[in-house]
Amino acid sequence: MEKIVEFIRKTIDKYDYKGAVVGISGGVDSAVTASLCVKALGKERVLALLLPERDSSPDSLKLGVGFCNWLGISYQIVKITPILRVLGVYKLQPPAFLIPYSIKKQYALKKWEVQGGAKVFINDLKNTGDDEMRRGMAYYRAKHRVRMCVLYLEAEKKGFAVVGTTNRTEYLTGFYVKWGDDATDIEPLLHLYKTEVFELAEKLGIPEKIVKRPPSPDLIPGLTDEAAMGISYTELDRILKKFETGASLEDEPQDKVSKVKALLEAAKYRNVRMLSLERGGSA
Secondary structure, eight states, X not given: OHHHHHHHHHHHHHTTOOEEEEEOOSSHHHHHHHHHHHHHHOGGGEEEEEOOOTTSOHHHHHHHHHHXXXXXXXXXXXXXXXXXXXXXXXXXXXXXXTOOHHHHHHHHHHHHHHHTTTHHHHHHHHTOSOHHHHHHHHHHHHHHHHHHHHHHHHHHHHTEEEBXXXXXXXXXXXXXXXXXXXXXXXXXXXXXXXXHHHHHHHHHXXXXXXXXXXXXXXXXXXXXXXXXHTSOHHHHHHHHHXXXXXXOOTTSOHHXXXXXXXXXXXXXXXXXXXXXXXXXXXX
């Protein structure tokens, strides 16, 4: 923990930022990140932004506000529904205005299963699929990118850094949106697996309601991280660590090993930043 706090403090000072902006989702990653920023910079130099939209879980905003009050930091609520509506994002899916969240959740999860469940995420990573799949990708990715625009708008007005919340598990498996939640100034959790983030949350005393809450991108009603990837974080992290260290995988369920291999292979598509003609190539 101390090394992360020192990293945040030194980076903020080195690049002359006045403070940090963190997007608070009501989940454990953003809670841990904000807590570490407070330890590094003090409460007065940390601003939380809560960015709900039409499809967000009602619990996210409630937990996010409660957490900010618990941590004692300033926060702003910026509803991005109007922005997404003007962009035409909601037109990509059936109308859902005034429909209760519970109904939207049932519909979204049923549609997810019909489309192939966890296999959908592999197609997402590879940018493959039919017209409906592509509309779905555009639909949820736009939300991430609008959120990041709002974070930078507030951060740059104050001279603050945008501090990201992506962990190592998400990065390795491509469980993030390019030019969305990966577009930040600092990523203090990028070396930590998701299970290690949970451990750190307990050390920081993060409220149990947040630590126990099933991780979710909160972009598709009811869809959790583990459902999207088709594997629990405990299994995923254990196998990922063995892949990275070269340890034997013989004692692991081979169906889970194959799933992780598929995720890592498909994630290469997500991790490609930009392709360009190399210098010296023919025109």
